[in-house]
Amino acid sequence: MAARNSDNSDGGTMITYEIMAPFITCVNNLIKAITNSTIKVRCVRAYQGFPEDKDDKSLECVFHDSKGTRIQATFPNNLVQNFGNILREGGIFCIKNFFVRPNTLRNKASNHQFRLLMNVKTEMVEVNDHRFLREMFDFKSFSEVSQYENVDDSSFFDVIGVITGPGRVISQSKYRLIEIEISDENHNKLFCTIWESNVDLYLDQLKKIEGTIPIVIIQFCKRNLFRGEIRISTHFQASKVVINADVKEVKDFRMRIREDSRFVQQVSVIQGGQRVGGEYDDLQLKSLEDLSCLEEGSCWVFGKIDSVECHYGEWYFLACKTCVKKVREVDNKFNCSGCTKTHTYAVKRFKFVVNVVDHTSNASLLLWDREGSQLLGRNVTDFLGNGGQVAPKNSIPSLIEEILVGQKVFFKLQLKNHIEYYRSYPFTVNKVCNISKVVDKYTPKDF
Numbered sequence: 001m002a003a004r005n006s007d008n009s010d011g012g013t014m015i016t017y018e019i020m021a022p023f024i025t026c027v028n029n030l031i032k033a034i035t036n037s038t039i040k041v042r043c044v045r046a047y048q049g050f051p052e053d054k055d056d057k058s059l060e061c062v063f064h065d066s067k068g069t070r071i072q073a074t075f076p077n078n079l080v081q082n083f084g085n086i087l088r089e090g091g092i093f094c095i096k097n098f099f100v101r102p103n104t105l106r107n108k109a110s111n112h113q114f115r116l117l118m119n120v121k122t123e124m125v126e127v128n129d130h131r132f133l134r135e136m137f138d139f140k141s142f143s144e145v146s147q148y149e150n151v152d153d154s155s156f157f158d159v160i161g162v163i164t165g166p167g168r169v170i171s172q173s174k175y176r177l178i179e180i181e182i183s184d185e186n187h188n189k190l191f192c193t194i195w196e197s198n199v200d201l202y203l204d205q206l207k208k209i210e211g212t213i214p215i216v217i218i219q220f221c222k223r224n225l226f227r228g229e230i231r232i233s234t235h236f237q238a239s240k241v242v243i244n245a246d247v248k249e250v251k252d253f254r255m256r257i258r259e260d261s262r263f264v265q266q267v268s269v270i271q272g273g274q275r276v277g278g279e280y281d282d283l284q285l286k287s288l289e290d291l292s293c294l295e296e297g298s299c300w301v302f303g304k305i306d307s308v309e310c311h312y313g314e315w316y317f318l319a320c321k322t323c324v325k326k327v328r329e330v331d332n333k334f335n336c337s338g339c340t341k342t343h344t345y346a347v348k349r350f351k352f353v354v355n356v357v358d359h360t361s362n363a364s365l366l367l368w369d370r371e372g373s374q375l376l377g378r379n380v381t382d383f384l385g386n387g388g389q390v391a392p393k394n395s396i397p398s399l400i401e402e403i404l405v406g407q408k409v410f411f412k413l414q415l416k417n418h419i420e421y422y423r424s425y426p427f428t429v430n431k432v433c434n435i436s437k438v439v440d441k442y443t444p445k446d447f
Helices: 077-083 198-207 246-258 291-292 369-376 398-404 419-423 436-442
Strands: 002-007 012-020 038-048 057-065 072-076 092-102 114-127 157-164 169-171 176-183 190-197 215-226 230-233 240-243 297-310 317-320 328-330 333-336 348-359 362-368 407-416 427-431
Touching: 012 190, 038 215, 057 077, 072 092, 077 114, 157 190, 157 246, 169 369, 176 198, 190 198, 190 348, 198 240, 215 246, 291 297, 297 398, 348 369, 348 398, 362 369, 369 398, 369 427, 407 436
Parallel strands: 072 114, 190 230, 362 427
Antiparallel strands: 002 012, 038 057, 038 092, 057 072, 092 114, 157 176, 157 215, 169 176, 176 190, 215 230, 215 240, 297 348, 297 407, 317 348, 328 333, 348 362, 407 427
16 A cells, blocks of 8 residues: 655645555454554444543544454544544545554453554555445343453443333533433343433434334443442443444344334333333332332332431442442542552542331332432532531531422332341332422322
């Protein structure tokens, strides 16, 4: 592959490329000692790299060769202007002259042992080849994702499924998120947290698919363990969320579920940007009195918040910024026993108890950060005071009580298999719903 300069009508220099029948190397045959190899690959995904570094404007790409083998490539800041406008997802490229480096990235978009680092000698040109393999997605099954063994939170993968719980936006001072529920063709379910810029993209697409079964692809998501449950989430710019995309994978999935009446009932109903339905369709509630005889599992209950109290003497805790487990402060450092990491700072997260009543009984429920933030509409730091005054950790701020007491809420509880536990400890809340339309619809009539 050779570059040739020619003058254009504007007096500038235009670069064209001539492919000189290069010897194509398969991705699995690349070696670190050779820097002038030529590969022929399809671009699967391109995104701005390493969001942890605000000064890093590099471009990360994932390619696959004619055998489907994937490899990640980095175009450093100084090369983005040259190659950024050429690269496009789905395009086929011949690339020559690059470094082959060990794949030691913290967030891996490919499981290949190597990654590619482009340099000033790199040459790249897009080519046409209708016979070249096209594998834009690397789907994992829900059963594979849900396995507890060897939870890998560093590698990206793709999932496809039907949106059965569209979620609602949770906005905080520093972030926005929406948690959705998706089901595979066998009705296995996964929760997915969509973060930041992907929230608006998701909502915009959701509005446009009224009257159809919403099939979503989460490309380049990550797996994480949250309160003993495997979930997935998007990761900065790397992830991509598409609903009812015009691709073969979605068409094939739709064909496989076309006779399933349960999915037909999931046809979207968008009302003012909020889909009413999914998990809240025909909501089956248990009374607080019922909790005394239920076995292990999960259930929804209604409760009016009567009071708020600390949990073991505190209404928030210091959490690890990586795995959100509680940390221990030692010499101004924060040690986490969950991921065994030490950090210079910790994140403040909600953890408090609400006492609720319904028409049958009362119960104590433990709320963690996600549910607390949703009901309060704020994060911990919003309640810590200003002007140098810090609210005590062992006393519920009066503003929290003002906001919560009197709220009518649906709580999704996770029950253990021995009721003796709850004589001393509160029930753990996994999810809350305070959407007024849903609450008004299902609130017990005699309450």
